[in-house]
Amino acid sequence: MDTTLPLIDLRDPPAESARRIGEACRAQGFFYLVGHGCDEARAQRLEALSHRFFALPEDVKQRWAMAQGGRAWRGWFPLGGELTSGRPDWKEGLYLGTELPDDDPRVLAGLPLHGRNLLPGDDVLPGFRDTVLETIDEVSALGHRVMALIARSLELPEDYFHTRYTADPLVLFRIFLYPSRPAPAQLDVRDGVGEHTDYGLLTLLRQDDVGGLQVRTPSGWIEAPPRSGAFVCNIGDMLDRMTGGLYHSTPHRVRLNVSGRDRLSFPLFFDPNMAARIEPIRSAATDDPTTRWDGASVHAFDGTYGDYVLAKVGKVFPQLKQAVLERPR
Ligand SMILES: O=C(O)CCC(=O)C(=O)O
Numbered sequence: 001m002d003t004t005l006p007l008i009d010l011r012d013p014p015a016e017s018a019r020r021i022g023e024a025c026r027a028q029g030f031f032y033l034v035g036h037g038c039d040e041a042r043a044q045r046l047e048a049l050s051h052r053f054f055a056l057p058e059d060v061k062q063r064w065a066m067a068q069g070g071r072a073w074r075g076w077f078p079l080g081g082e083l084t085s086g087r088p089d090w091k092e093g094l095y096l097g098t099e100l101p102d103d104d105p106r107v108l109a110g111l112p113l114h115g116r117n118l119l120p121g122d123d124v125l126p127g128f129r130d131t132v133l134e135t136i137d138e139v140s141a142l143g144h145r146v147m148a149l150i151a152r153s154l155e156l157p158e159d160y161f162h163t164r165y166t167a168d169p170l171v172l173f174r175i176f177l178y179p180s181r182p183a184p185a186q187l188d189v190r191d192g193v194g195e196h197t198d199y200g201l202l203t204l205l206r207q208d209d210v211g212g213l214q215v216r217t218p219s220g221w222i223e224a225p226p227r228s229g230a231f232v233c234n235i236g237d238m239l240d241r242m243t244g245g246l247y248h249s250t251p252h253r254v255r256l257n258v259s260g261r262d263r264l265s266f267p268l269f270f271d272p273n274m275a276a277r278i279e280p281i282r283s284a285a286t287d288d289p290t291t292r293w294d295g296a297s298v299h300a301f302d303g304t305y306g307d308y309v310l311a312k313v314g315k316v317f318p319q320l321k322q323a324v325l326e327r328p329r
């Protein structure tokens with residue numbers, strides 16, 4: 001297999017973009033996206049403000065710690081605070097998502113992962129909050145566009161995913177910092193982020209120019225190096241499940257950062273509404289029995305997206321799960 005990931009330009013005719021996205025989803029499950037029209041100046045501003053946020057002293061950042069975010073699971077977590085396969089990742093981060101007011105019915109009902117964002121306001125980091133919220137809106141809109149192209153690539157109506165899953169998507173946005181300083185020897189750290197697949201439909205990730213993201217292909221690990229102005233997109237478990245394995249939810253990881261500079265990344269997870277039941281797609285494009293594979297746990301899954309994502313999130317933040325989800329309200 002090719003050792004570079006395909007590049008999709010959204011300025012191409014939609015039929016061509018859809019065809020090439022389909023090819024990429026069947027092969028690597030990963031592709032670069034350019035010509036998307038997102039505001040470059042905003043992305044640069046977000047990068048600069050994020051560096052300033054992570055540079056704040058720990059006791060200041062504690063004001064926005066995830067523990068204070070309650071059931072919304074928003075806010076800051078410290079280095080080593082998130083686990084992949086039970087092992088701490090050597091990264092620090094800010095968990096964010098669609099901004100919902102306290103009187104939103106989903107928040108009132110105590111639906112996990114929904115609520116207000118927990119991050120510094122203009123008194124501490126002028127412009128940070130607005131830049132984050134604008135970015136979430138902008139990249140979510142791009143998520144809708146790419147999902148329409150993915151539908152087309154599967155010979156489905158363009159609104160296939162929108163109607164069933166994403167009219168009101170679950171959108172989780174994260175800002176990660178992978179420090180250049182090494183982890184203390186007593187911490188059992190191996191990667192920036194250990195090998196994993198993403199849970200939902202589609203991940204759209206911007207990264208700075210440091211690099212470190214790697215993708216597992218049948219012929220081994222390949223790099224997904226930074227490309228200026230591009231998103232790295234990949235397919236999540238739910239699309240793999242819906243297509244019977246035709247579109248790959250490909251394992252990936254981030255290596256320890258030895259560049260001498262801190263690395264920032266900005267993944268947005270564009271996922272089904274938590275109440276949506278995940279159903280296999282029936283279309284000519286997914287009917288080829290030679291492309292089906294079974295046995296992987298994702299294909300045994302039957303339930304709503306909420307069932308799936310909460311089980312996953314509980315594993316990466318075990319203490320929070322105990323403190324938040326397993327406590328009676
Ligand atoms: O930071 C990156 O480049 C990748 C992060 C990632 O894979 C994830 O958060 O799911």
Ligand SMILES: [Fe+2]
Nearest residue numbers: 196197198252
């Ligand atoms: Fe990931």
